Amino acid sequence: MANVDIRIRAVESLATPEELVKQYPVDEETAAFIHRSRQTVNDIIQGRDQRLLAIVGPCSLHDPVAALEYARKLRQLSETLSDEMFIVMRTYFEKPRTVGGWKGLILDPRMDGSYDIAGGIELARSLLLKIIKEGLPVGCEVLDPIIPQYIDELMSWSSIGARTTESQIHRNLASGLSVAVGFKNSTSGDLVNAINAIKSAHQPASFIGMDGNGASAIFRTTGNDCCHLILRGGDDSPNYYEDDVESARLLMEKESMNPAIIIDCSHANSRKNYERQKRVLRTVIDQVCWGEKAIRGFMLESNLAPGCQKIPSDLSQLKYGVSVTDACIGWEETERILVHACELLRKARLEGGFVQPL
Numbered sequence: 001m002a003n004v005d006i007r008i009r010a011v012e013s014l015a016t017p018e019e020l021v022k023q024y025p026v027d028e029e030t031a032a033f034i035h036r037s038r039q040t041v042n043d044i045i046q047g048r049d050q051r052l053l054a055i056v057g058p059c060s061l062h063d064p065v066a067a068l069e070y071a072r073k074l075r076q077l078s079e080t081l082s083d084e085m086f087i088v089m090r091t092y093f094e095k096p097r098t099v100g101g102w103k104g105l106i107l108d109p110r111m112d113g114s115y116d117i118a119g120g121i122e123l124a125r126s127l128l129l130k131i132i133k134e135g136l137p138v139g140c141e142v143l144d145p146i147i148p149q150y151i152d153e154l155m156s157w158s159s160i161g162a163r164t165t166e167s168q169i170h171r172n173l174a175s176g177l178s179v180a181v182g183f184k185n186s187t188s189g190d191l192v193n194a195i196n197a198i199k200s201a202h203q204p205a206s207f208i209g210m211d212g213n214g215a216s217a218i219f220r221t222t223g224n225d226c227c228h229l230i231l232r233g234g235d236d237s238p239n240y241y242e243d244d245v246e247s248a249r250l251l252m253e254k255e256s257m258n259p260a261i262i263i264d265c266s267h268a269n270s271r272k273n274y275e276r277q278k279r280v281l282r283t284v285i286d287q288v289c290w291g292e293k294a295i296r297g298f299m300l301e302s303n304l305a306p307g308c309q310k311i312p313s314d315l316s317q318l319k320y321g322v323s324v325t326d327a328c329i330g331w332e333e334t335e336r337i338l339v340h341a342c343e344l345l346r347k348a349r350l351e352g353g354f355v356q357p358l
Contacts, residue, residue: 189234233268
């Protein structure tokens with residue numbers, strides 16, 4: 001019989017989600033922490049908690065040692081900011097690519113094109129557990145629709161990227177996730193696709209997926225009422241300014257939606273210049289202090305050291321704590337601007353500003 005899979009070079013087995021869960025289980029204390037973190041995130045998105053949701057961390061994780069060092073620093077900082085911000089560590093393992101490049105720790109954990117996906121999934125789950133046990137909730141971008149089966153019970157928040165917001169598969173998946181999901185506006189800057197995605201994910205859906213035992217299954221969802229909009233800018237201009245936020249809020253209210261908006265301080269909003277993230281955050285905090293209730297949080301791309309680096313052929317030459325994807329602000333800058341932002345929020349409350357009391 002002729003081979004019908006003429007472009008498949010090999011098929012390899014993969015541990016089932018249930019097998020990996022048994023290898024890296026969630027104990028009762030960790031499960032309770034995740035449950036509380038999810039509820040807090042949901043309360044912020046729904047407007048019941050007036051603090052800001054701060055999604056902070058590297059553009060992508062490639063070094064587990066550096067990731068854990070970063071997590072410990074962020075956890076310590078989060079304690080001092082907890083009255084005004086609820087911090088979730090950005091733990092992105094999958095990187096969408098326009099053409100080519102490193103696709104993230106899950107797909108290529110060795111960073112050499114070997115694509116040890118089985119090892120990448122195991123590494124991602126074990127690293128998430130370690131970060132959570134440090135006392136930090138985690139948030140991931142959902143790219144491959146199978147991966148959530150391996151890590152979704154660990155997440156407290158998730159996002160759908162600008163390139164996949166239009167995907168019906170991802171909208172269906174979001175409708176069944178147990179966490180709040182942010183949809184980014186299109187790379188063009190258009191909001192309609194993200195608005196439609198939020199409306200779609202709010203509704204019950206049915207889709208084909210893989211269950212915990214690795215078998216094909218039909219998933220029937222209830223719909224997700226904690227989806228929200230992420231403004232990340234567009235090809236022509238940023239969209240974090242007061243008029244942009246107002247337009248987005250009015251559009252969502254017109255559609256009878258919860259006007260929950262998170263501002264991405266990076267990407268097109270910073271014109272892909274990591275040093276400008278502080279400008280975006282400053283404007284976000286100013287709007288919140290003046291009473292813009294639709295802004296429920298922000299995202300920062302931050303690492304131990306500033307900037308980015310190309311992946312060298314000799315991996316021993318990698319600079320520690322420096323991003324291998326988008327450039328990030330360093331830890332000192334991260335700490336400085338978050339502390340300052342918190343001080344501004346506290347001052348607005350104490351002086352009878354427009355920020356509502358907690």
